[in-house]
Amino acid sequence: MSLRSFFSRLFTSHSHDRQSNNGSHSHIRENQDHGKENKISGRHWLSTWRHYIVQFFIVLALILSAIWLLLAVWYQFGIASAITWLTTVVVVGLLATVFAARYWPQLFDKNPLHKKIAKNATSSLNTNSQSYKRTRVKWLTGLYAATWLAGVGWFLSIEPKQDRDWMAEVDQQVFYKRDAANPDLITLTNVRNFDWRTDTQATEHWETRTVDLSKLSGVDVTNSYWMGPLIAHTLVSFRFENDKPLAFSFEIRKENGESFSALAGFFRRYELSLIAAEERDIIYTRSNARGEQVYLFPISNLQQHEVRSLFESYLTAIDELNTKPAWYNTLTSNCTNIIFYMARIVSGDRLPWDYRIWVSGWLPNYLYDVGMLDANPNKDEQPWSMDTWYERTHINPKTIGFDNRSGDTSEDNGRAFSQQIRQGIPIPPLADSQAAAEANAQSTAQTAQ
Structure with missing residues (x-):
């Protein structure tokens, strides 16, 4: 019961029955509204946790995929190889950029170049800033996925041999x-x-x-x-x-x-x-x-x-x-x-x-x-x-x-x-x-x- 309803009933307690009945109906309506708010709040809480769980597994999958690709390159070319270091810079850089665009967009917004791109995109496509940020994340994620799939294709193409310097x-x-x-x-x-x-x-x-x-x-x-x-x-x-x-x-x-x-x-x-x-x-x-x-x-x-x-x-x-x-x-x-x-x-x-x-x-x-x-x-x-x-x-x-x-x-x-x-x-x-x-x-x- 709200404070307003409480004082209303207190000051009208000696009034006629119609007012009392109106107060009762108001109280019931308030309880119903409060119940609806609790249900909405519960659904919102559940939806939020589902969102966090999905996000966690997405982030975990991206990190594990990067580790797998880097280990594959490492074991094929050696840790001192230029190819290993170049692949590490590209993969880690792309993944860091994806995470920054998704979870720390302010880092992009402070960049003058990104401000200009966002302004042009907004004016030409007539979209808001939030839509542009989502598009940016999708493009960066797609670029990382394409790089990773190219790495998988390379890995699957490695053929075993019979003619090596065997023990x-x-x-x-x-x-x-x-x-x-x-x-x-x-x-x-x-x-x-x-x-x-x-x-x-x-x-x-x-x-x-x-x-x-x-x-x-x-x-x-x-x-x-x-x-x-x-x-x-x-x-x-x-x-x-x-x-x-x-x-x-x-x-x-x-x-x-x-x-x-x-x-x-x-x-x-x-x-x-x-x-x-x-x-x-x-x-x-x-x-x-x-x-x-x-x-x-x-x-x-x-x-x-x-x-x-x-x-x-x-x-x-x-x-x-x-x-x-x-x-x-x-x-x-x-x-x-x-x-x-x-x-x-x-x-x-x-x-x-x-x-x-x-x-x-x-x-x-x-x-x-x-x-x-x-x-x-x-x-x-x-x-x-x-x-x-x-x-x-x-x-x-x-x-x-x-x-x-x-x-x-x-x-x-x-x-x-x-x-x-x-x-x-x-x-x-x-x-x-x-x-x-x-x-x-x-x-x-x-x-x-």
Whole structure:
């Protein structure tokens, strides 16, 4: 109730009923008007906050887009390049101008040149100053967007190459040939079998090896932790009856003098490489030469045809990379999720999508939860927790002091290393049927829970 209404009712309280009724109706109308004002005020408040939220996300998107483009240029040309500095000046200058025109228009209004432009625009187009300011913001935003899209077009046009000054460990590409008389026999050329002395020094050996796909007996996943518990490099080893395992590894194809950066991996900085190698090379260099923490996990509940299909997927990847090089990407095309993409083609819904596919350090936990890592590998003993798996599969304590020199005994040395890293790890047999594999996997997953 307003003060005017209050005093009006106070001084007319002894008047006749008509005046009293009029006062009551006036009071009701005032309450209705006050309610309408509250509703309008609430709507205005909500509209204002929506406006601020939209503006916040627009500003955030513009800033992130500028950072992305500048990082892309930086990683392609280097921070000391004239192109990098010129792009930085143009992008930052345009973005600053857009923000100034939108949020600090007085900076433009104080400029004599902008005053003259605004005056001419107002007189010729018969528009007010506010309309001119909106037009100015639109034009500046459009100019920034055009510049950014030109940068995106340049970025997408960058093609991976095969002919760079590669480091020795990724210098050769693996090739294969299938025996015409027996398709199970695959001969691989450029299988890496280096003698590593330190993390950077090794005696090079690129060998030819023939494997029999009918003798495939299982798959092991090796995780090598080099930057905390979340980040790991993933390798896959294929076991064969009466033969030593063969390992595959998707890696960046580093040039001489180049080092890995996870952030640079988002910006087409590294080509993708697929290495076929002996375990005494590709695992030893991580566990012994580099001092990374390495764990080997045998995959359970697989049929022989699934193991073979996964091996064939690697052969397909060899063909694709040899035909057309590809970029490594830290998020979408790295050493872990490429393996998952291939494995899911083989196993389908048995490998559901999970965030741990992108958090490579937790891949063993994912395999444990979906029943691909047996929670009860020794049926007559207590089930294994994930902590037990990590304890039993830790390679580093098993390979301390291992003599990795090849010489005339490289074959025996390779077998010895593969046997040594599997000490104390139950190796699961292949499943007899799909029904048995799925049932065992489901039972294992329930035990893991």
